Amino acid sequence: DxxxxxxxxxxxxxxxxxxxxxxxxxxxxSYMFWYRQDLGHGLRLIYYSAAADxxxxxxxxxxxxxxxxxxxxxxxxxxxxxRSQTSVYFCASTAGSNQPQHFGDGTRLSIL
Amino acid sequence: xxxxxxxxxxxNVAEGNPLTVKCTYSVSGNPYLFWYVQxxxxxxxxxxxxxxGDNLVKGSYGFEAEFNKSQTSFHLKKPSALVxxxxxxxxxxLPKNNDMRFGAGTRLTVKP
Numbered sequence: 001d002x003x004x005x006x007x008x009x010x011x012x013x014x015x016x017x018x019x020x021x022x023x024x025x026x027x028x029x030s031y032m033f034w035y036r037q038d039l040g041h042g043l044r045l046i047y048y049s050a051a052a053d054x055x056x057x058x059x060x061x062x063x064x065x066x067x068x069x070x071x072x073x074x075x076x077x078x079x080x081x082x083r084s085q086t087s088v089y090f091c092a093s094t095a096g097s098n099q100p101q102h103f104g105d106g107t108r109l110s111i112l
Numbered sequence: 113x114x115x116x117x118x119x120x121x122x123x124n125v126a127e128g129n130p131l132t133v134k135c136t137y138s139v140s141g142n143p144y145l146f147w148y149v150q151x152x153x154x155x156x157x158x159x160x161x162x163x164x165g166d167n168l169v170k171g172s173y174g175f176e177a178e179f180n181k182s183q184t185s186f187h188l189k190k191p192s193a194l195v196x197x198x199x200x201x202x203x204x205x206l207p208k209n210n211d212m213r214f215g216a217g218t219r220l221t222v223k224p
Contacts, residue, residue, distance in 0.1 A: 004155075031210065042116075042202055042214035043156070050210065058211055090155055097210050098144050098163055103155030 003027075006091050006104035013081055014112050021076045021107045023091030031094045032074040033058075033101060034066065036087040043090065049074055081111045114139045116205050118215035125193045125222055133188040133218045135203030144206040145186045147177055149199045150217075156202060162186060173197070193222045 004025040013019050023032065030051050035043040035058075045058030047066040055066050063085060065077045074093075078085055088108050092101040115138045125131045137143065144163050148156040160171025167179045177188045186203060203215040 033210075033212070035214075040216055042118075042216040043204075044214070045211055048210050056210070059213075092155075098161075098206065100146065100158035100161060101156075101212070103148075103157070105153065105155050 004091060004093055004102055004104045006089075006107050008107060009105065010108050012110045012112065015081055015083060017081050019078050019081055019109070021078075021089055021091075021109070023074045023076070023104060025072055025074075025091075025093040025102075027093060027095070027102070028071055029093035029095050029102075030071070031097065031101075032068065033092040033094075034064070034074070034076045035090045035092065036060065036085075037090060037106070038087050046076065046089075078109075083111050085109065086111045114205070114207055114211075114213050116203055116213050116215040118201075118203055118218045120218050121216075122219045122221070125220070127195050127222050127224050128192050131188075131190050131193045131197070131220065131222070133201050133203075133220060135186045135188065135215055137184050137186065137203075137205045137213075139205050139207050139213070141207065145177075145179060146204040146206065146212075147171065147175070147186075147188050148202045148204060148214075150202065151199050159188070159201075193220075195222050195224050198222045 007022045033048040034046040049055045049068040091104045094101045146161045147159040162179045
C-alpha cells in the first residue's frame with residue numbers, strides 16, 4: 001500500500017549514542033518533514049526537505065542531522081543523543097507547500 | 113514571531129451538541145491555515161485547510177472552520193458532536209516558507 005512509514009516505532013537508547021530514525025514514502029512527494037511532539041509544545045519542525053539533496057533547518061534543528069539522497073527516504077540522525085531528545089518523532093510528506101501533509105505513525109524515542 | 117495559540121487544553125461536549133475548538137495565530141502576511149486530528153498512537157490526519165476565498169471551509173467528517181482575518185482566528189466547528197470525534201486537535205499555520213507552525217493541541221472529549 002502507498003503511504004508513509006516510520007521505523008522503528010519504539011526505540012530506547014542511552015545518552016551519547018547515535019540513533020537514526022527512518023522515514024519512507026511511496027507517493028514520490030517532493031517535500032518531507034521531521035517533527036518532534038512534546039507535551040505542551042504541539043509539533044515542532046526539526047528539518048525539512050523540498051527535494052532530494054535539498055534540506056533546511058526548522059524551528060529546533062540543534063542536535064539533529066538529516067539527509068535526502070533519494071526522494072522517498074528522509075532519515076533523521078541524532079549524532080549524540082541527549083535526554084532532552086526523548087520525544088515522539090513524526091515524519092511527514094506533501095506534494096506541494098500549500099497541500100496537506102501526510103504523517104507517519106511516529107517513533108517513540110526514549111533516551112536514558 | 114510566528115505563533116499559533118490554542119487557548120483551551122481541553123474541550124468537553126455532550127454528544128449531539130455543537131463543538132468549537134479555538135485557534136488564533138500571529139503570522140505576517142496571508143498564511144495557509146490547517147486543522148489536523150490525532151488519534152492515540154497515530155500520526156496527524158488532515159481535516160481541512162484555508163488558502164483563500166470563502167471564510168467558511170468545509171472538511172472531513174462533518175467538520176468546518178471559520179477564518180476571521182480581523183481577529184486572526186481559525187476556529188474549528190461541528191454542528192453535532194459524536195463520541196468518535198474524541199481526539200487531539202491541532203491548528204497549524206504555514207507561512208510562505210515551509211516552516212509549518214502547530215498549536216499545542218486541544219483534547220476534545222465527547223461524552224455520550
